[in-house]
Amino acid sequence: MRIARGLNRLFANLFRRQDADNSLDAEIRDYVEEQTKRLVDSGMPADKARRLVLVETGGIDSIKEGVRDVWIGRGIRTTADDVRFACRCLMRARGFATIVIATMALGMGATLTMFSLMRGVMWRPLPYPExxxxxxxxxxxxxxxxxxxxxxxxxxxxxxxxxxxxxxxxxxxxxxxxxxxxxxxxxxxxxxxxxxxxxxxxxxxxxxxxxxxxxxxxxxxxxxxxxxxxxxxxxxxxxxxxxxxxxxxxxxxxxxxxxxxxxxxxxxxxxxxxxxxxxxxxxxxxxxxxxxxxxxxxxxxxxxxxxxxxxxxxxxxxxxxxxxxxxxxxxxxxxxxxxxxxxxxxxxxxxxxxxxxxxxxxxx
Incomplete structure (x- = not known):
């Protein structure tokens, strides 16, 4: 069951982000209202009670960012955002993008060639008995x-x-x-x-x-x-x-x-x-x-x-x-x-x- 819940949460965080954000907003509002009511019941004015709760929690936006940082799939989502941003930048400067891609291709090709040579020279056994x-x-x-x-x-x-x-x-x-x-x-x-x-x-x-x-x-x-x-x-x-x-x-x-x-x-x-x-x-x-x-x-x-x-x-x-x-x-x-x-x-x-x-x- 825990695995199933974890997969559902990962899927929601990656592909239903708006729904996850809406759910988070509702949970935070409920929490702030609950804490404010507790202070009001103890005799504190409502506006002062709400202000105190927000100060103690660090603000709604701060809470939301903190929760998002520990969401399942946060790393994947951040990486995907970075990739999209990089693609947009490269599309705006296509000449530069061509040079970058060619440089990466040459570097990977040289690395693979060197690995093949090292394998052939150092790691392959002698072709003799025992x-x-x-x-x-x-x-x-x-x-x-x-x-x-x-x-x-x-x-x-x-x-x-x-x-x-x-x-x-x-x-x-x-x-x-x-x-x-x-x-x-x-x-x-x-x-x-x-x-x-x-x-x-x-x-x-x-x-x-x-x-x-x-x-x-x-x-x-x-x-x-x-x-x-x-x-x-x-x-x-x-x-x-x-x-x-x-x-x-x-x-x-x-x-x-x-x-x-x-x-x-x-x-x-x-x-x-x-x-x-x-x-x-x-x-x-x-x-x-x-x-x-x-x-x-x-x-x-x-x-x-x-x-x-x-x-x-x-x-x-x-x-x-x-x-x-x-x-x-x-x-x-x-x-x-x-x-x-x-x-x-x-x-x-x-x-x-x-x-x-x-x-x-x-x-x-």
């Missing part, structure tokens, strides 16, 4: 943030980490691909064997890379190509597997073709283009003299990010103890005297990967 478990390993070394890893560190992390699996790396750049006398610049990436499986990449034709077969003597003999390159240069010919192409000064055979929609979404520090045309098997080695290698890995089932980072800090300390010349001495990367401070040696930090876009191709 994306919440994929992490990038930030490497700070010799007082340089995001210095990248050395190959020997990648190999040892694969062996020692119990919180991470599929520890992998890539090295990106550009090269010249030549086929049947025609050349073009392409993006390329050298990757460890488990890099593409980590991201769930599957070949449309052929197979994935295997460094034992495709890079037996640190000289690649086979490559993968992207679905886009396959379409662009080979007209989507299914007989492309086994064909020989030249990449820079190396003759290699095509071992497989990746799916056309496969893309890389890595942090900017990885300097990796989203679209890689050519994939090489990377020859891993235990060297620690050079860095700059991005590391990707997956949290093992049940492992947390904090557990992985605690373990990585322990492993970093082990590396420094086992190879002091590389991390605190005159041997290795960035080994100037200024970079040999004990507090600036090596730190690994696992960070959950997020979907990001890259406009520029990767650099070696």
């Amino acid at each position: 994306p919440d478990r994929i992490v990038t390993i930030q490497v700070d070394a010799r007082s340089v943030a995001n210095a990248g890893a050395a190959l020997g560190e990648v190999l040892d992390l694969k062996e020692r980490s119990h919180s991470l699996e599929q520890v992998s790396m890539l090295d990106t750049g550009t090269a010249t691909l030549t086929y049947r006398g025609e050349s073009e610049r392409v993006t390329h990436a050298g990757v460890s064997d488990n890099f593409l499986p980590l991201l769930g990449a599957r070949p449309t034709l052929g197979r994935l890379l295997d460094s034992r077969l495709d890079n037996p003597k640190s000289a690649p003999s086979a490559i993968l190509i992207s679905g886009e390159l396959w379409r662009r240069r080979f007209s989507s010919d299914p007989r492309v597997i086994g064909r020989t192409v030249r990449v820079d000064d190396q003759d290699v055979q095509i071992a497989g073709v990746l799916a056309a929609d496969f893309r890389l979404f890595l942090p900017p520090a990885a300097s990796a283009a989203e679209e890689i045309d050519v994939w090489f098997p990377f020859a891993m080695s235990p060297t620690r003299q050079y860095r700059g290698i991005p590391i990707l890995a997956r949290l093992r089932t049940g492992a947390t990010l904090s557990e992985a980072n605690a373990e990585l800090q322990t492993i970093a300390s082990q590396f420094q103890q086992e190879h002091p010349l590389y991390y605190a001495g005159a041997t290795g990367w960035q080994a100037a005297q200024l970079d040999r401070e004990l507090s600036n040696r090596l730190r690994f930090t696992a960070v959950r990967s997020r979907r990001q876009s890259h406009a520029m191709p990767g650099q070696s």
Whole structure:
């Protein structure tokens, strides 16, 4: 019943305002007359009694405004009045109205565009299997943030980490691909064997890379190509597997073709283009003299990010103890005297990967 009465009152206040005002006037008059009669009955003259009642109540108009302020639907009514007033003003100045409407449209369009970009860059999950478990390993070394890893560190992390699996790396750049006398610049990436499986990449034709077969003597003999390159240069010919192409000064055979929609979404520090045309098997080695290698890995089932980072800090300390010349001495990367401070040696930090876009191709 209370809800029904409330709805009736709201309807009356919004659409039968004159009736509501008339009813309010009658209620106020009855109240003033009742109070005046009470004072007259007590012996006060009628005109003085009425004047006193009006003074005490603040006046009829004041009472009416106070009641209207608490009416159900008052906010809606006020907003509607403001809208009507604004429309009348805009109709009187149509040129100004056009500018206002165009400005609002542009502002809303820009806001929606920015929201769409933010959603695409920051909020959409990575298009890989179990994306919440994929992490990038930030490497700070010799007082340089995001210095990248050395190959020997990648190999040892694969062996020692119990919180991470599929520890992998890539090295990106550009090269010249030549086929049947025609050349073009392409993006390329050298990757460890488990890099593409980590991201769930599957070949449309052929197979994935295997460094034992495709890079037996640190000289690649086979490559993968992207679905886009396959379409662009080979007209989507299914007989492309086994064909020989030249990449820079190396003759290699095509071992497989990746799916056309496969893309890389890595942090900017990885300097990796989203679209890689050519994939090489990377020859891993235990060297620690050079860095700059991005590391990707997956949290093992049940492992947390904090557990992985605690373990990585322990492993970093082990590396420094086992190879002091590389991390605190005159041997290795960035080994100037200024970079040999004990507090600036090596730190690994696992960070959950997020979907990001890259406009520029990767650099070696």
